[in-house]
Amino acid sequence: MSKKSSAFHEQEIKNSGFSNNSNRNRAINENGEFNVRNIGLPFFRPYEIYNHLITMPWLRFTLMVVLGFFVINFLFASVYFVIGPGHFPGMDASTTFNNFLDAFFFSAQTLTTVGYGRISPIGFWASSVAALESLFGLLSFALATGLLYGRFSRPQAKILHSAIALMAPYKVTQRGFMFRIANMRRNILNEVEASVTISYMNEEPNGPIRRFYPLELEIKMIRFFPLTWTIVHPVDEKSPVYGWTKEDFKKADVEILVSLKAYDETFSQNVHTRFSYRYDEIIWGAKFIRNFEQHSSGFTHHYLDRISDFEHAQLPELVSSDVLETERPL
Structure with a gap:
């Protein structure tokens, strides 16, 4: 175990609420509900x-x-x-x-x-x-x-998210995991915070164990939310998936869990929402296309139906494999 992997082990999320047992089912369904069915309850509740x-x-x-x-x-x-x-x-x-x-x-x-x-x-x-x-x-x-x-x-967050996430070029020489969100309603959301967790199967001596690690974000919170927010996790030396390939994501059954919190001015309450991306919902070698533009009327036109639009782009080359072996977490 390298010093780097020891640091990652210390950052592991122990209070995710999900089981660490070998489980390749989705944790969060597309509708934001947890993929859990309670059994043994009385019929009439x-x-x-x-x-x-x-x-x-x-x-x-x-x-x-x-x-x-x-x-x-x-x-x-x-x-x-x-x-x-x-x-x-x-x-x-x-x-x-x-x-x-x-x-x-x-x-x-x-x-x-x-x-x-x-x-x-x-x-x-x-x-x-x-x-x-x-x-x-x-x-x-x-x-x-x-x-x-x-x-x-009842306050509800109607936050639209891109149907896919991208592994995209980031700051020319790096890679970044990114996805987009936007407010579907005309209400005002302030202090929008994002928390992103990666869940993957880790091969260990006693068998595969599902591990959870936080993903550091380029920007964790925005004060105002009038347009699309592209949430970016820089895949650098500090990232749990630094050096991972598309095949690594599939083999580890990666799922990215996203939790959002915002303050709704209409209801004067905090609203929450959650969703996830599995490894097969991540496009490698692509970047999002801007979905808003300035109009001659003076307004900014924001196209929510284009939130998932992307174009292919060349990913920066990875560093040598011998370096990556010592940088990956357990």
Whole structure:
């Protein structure tokens, strides 16, 4: 072990939260969630309901609300229909199906407390069920309002990142690992901080072990975030992957873990996001193409659909292999 590799060993991240066991699965999925599935939990988990409702996709949430509305009205309409049209003056359709439709729409009017008045309940059971549905409707709409507020008020970072990362020329004679990020929203993000960790399989006497090391960045934090930020890790003598080739990345099953934190002025809160790049999502010998330009109107046009655009470029030559052998970490 060289002095250099000893220094790297001291820098190893021990609190990554991931296992060091031999594991070649992705750590962070493309949607930013950890690639972990908890097993052994009970099927019904009431403590998860609220979190699930405010984090599920909007389309699924909308469909759930609409479906719930129809199911509730269908159930109450069935009860009204069983009680009988005679207990609901105005429910005098000529067919059974039309009577059920009248009961369904009466249920919808009762649930929403609209009450047009054409149909009204008479008798203990009819009035009791209608009163119960009114209470249920008030509670349901209060719950739906709270969920909508929770979904709208929950701060989220909508940070776009390039679909690929690059191993690119850096300062003419060096190499740099780099990727790009940009704010998808029109809100203001300040004090944006980036933390980048490399995870790779290291062959050791007792078998392969997954190690985690921090990657030093050219710039760790930017005060303002109006344009694309190209995050660069200089692959110099201080880098854990100094001298590594594309084949080395593949053999070591490299995954680059990225964590971002920023202050959102709209919500006056910190927002976080995370993503990763695996070895097969890294393009070697390329550089990004600028995705913004000055316009005659006086504005800077920022093209977010070009954040992943790149062109091929010649990488600087590596130093001799005998030097690299002593510089690589364990």
